[in-house]
Amino acid sequence: MKQHLIVLDLDGTLLTDHQKISEKTKMTLFKAKEAGHQVMIATGRPFRASQLYYNELMLTTPIVNFNGALVHHPKNKSWQTVHTPVDLKVVHDVVDSVDKYQYENLIAEVMDDVFIHLENSPMMDMFKMGDPRVTIGNLRGSLNEDPTSLLIHAEEDKVQIIRNHLEDVHAELIEHRRWGAPFHIIEIVRKGLSKAVGISLIAKEMNIPRDRIIAFGDEDNDLEMIDYAGIGVAMSNGISQLKSIANEITTSSNNEDGIANFLIDRLKL
Incomplete structure (x- = not known):
């Protein structure tokens, strides 16, 4: 199967309501990486509040923080950081x-x-x-x-x-x-910033086309990302506005391995 870029929002998406990554979801993401797919995080959180999960998933990809205001690579200091603050x-x-x-x-x-x-x-x-x-x-x-x-x-x-x-x-x-x-x-x-802006920059660097981006989200700040991704996936626990523009909706929530169940089916993991 061709390489996909899997993009994960954190709160309400990758994380359970107890702020944990479930074992099934973690193992599924490891299998996706072993199969040659790329996995990254796109979150409204600063890096210091997402680093724990970045490390837990053993990621080696760039990350989008602050909803696109900071795009950087924690493992590669030569990667060009993009920081766009508010005046x-x-x-x-x-x-x-x-x-x-x-x-x-x-x-x-x-x-x-x-x-x-x-x-x-x-x-x-x-x-x-x-x-x-x-x-x-x-x-x-x-x-x-x-x-x-x-x-x-x-x-x-x-x-x-x-x-x-x-x-x-x-x-x-x-x-x-x-x-x-x-x-x-x-x-x-x-103005003009969103998770989608950061993801598009990273996907271009990885040479992964838009139609092979699978993005998962649940909230207002995921709208642009879900609309941008070739496969925009709203969590079943997500807001109705997001579900209305998503390509697909998970059959289970963030507390019920929604990401894992979708990827196992879609990527044949």
Whole structure:
């Protein structure tokens, strides 16, 4: 069988709800690699929060982090890293404009440095994964360089209101996507970026055509990736909007080896 590029989102896709890779899924991905296929991760997470899974799968491929704002190769330092941050002035404008809305917190990340607007224990625990340098304080004063991404944490019923505002006021300069549970978060990256942008760059380097890219996702930030891939696969636990554009939907969820079951059937593993 011709070589395929298998692209894996993490949360709600590769990972179970307990943030683990199931043994069946792991073994299936190892078999796929042994059969000559390439396996990579494309996630909204920073690398420090995805490195554990990258290593667990023994990957030797580039990775897409921050929904396309960082594309790099952890195993090959000569590979050209692509880092595309948001302009600091735009971030300040966004921070000022959302002040009138009720949000829980703002978090900016500059690669592996984290800037947290308000001290908040649950959020602190989440963003300390990988032991980054953390700065707490008003982003207007503490953030002085272009961030890789900006996150707005809000109650679930406020998320769409804030996203509508971002679309009305800042659509020409930023992309914004929604995370799901446990925290309802709006992620902001530079305009034009998505997981698909990073995947297309990597696939070109590997000389793998679009029709042989199998991408798995479940959420809002996977829309472009699933649309781009020749075989865009929505998880059965994914959002309805993603399922509506996917080529296929897994027969089982992230907690039930959805990826493994699909690949065993599709790639005859």
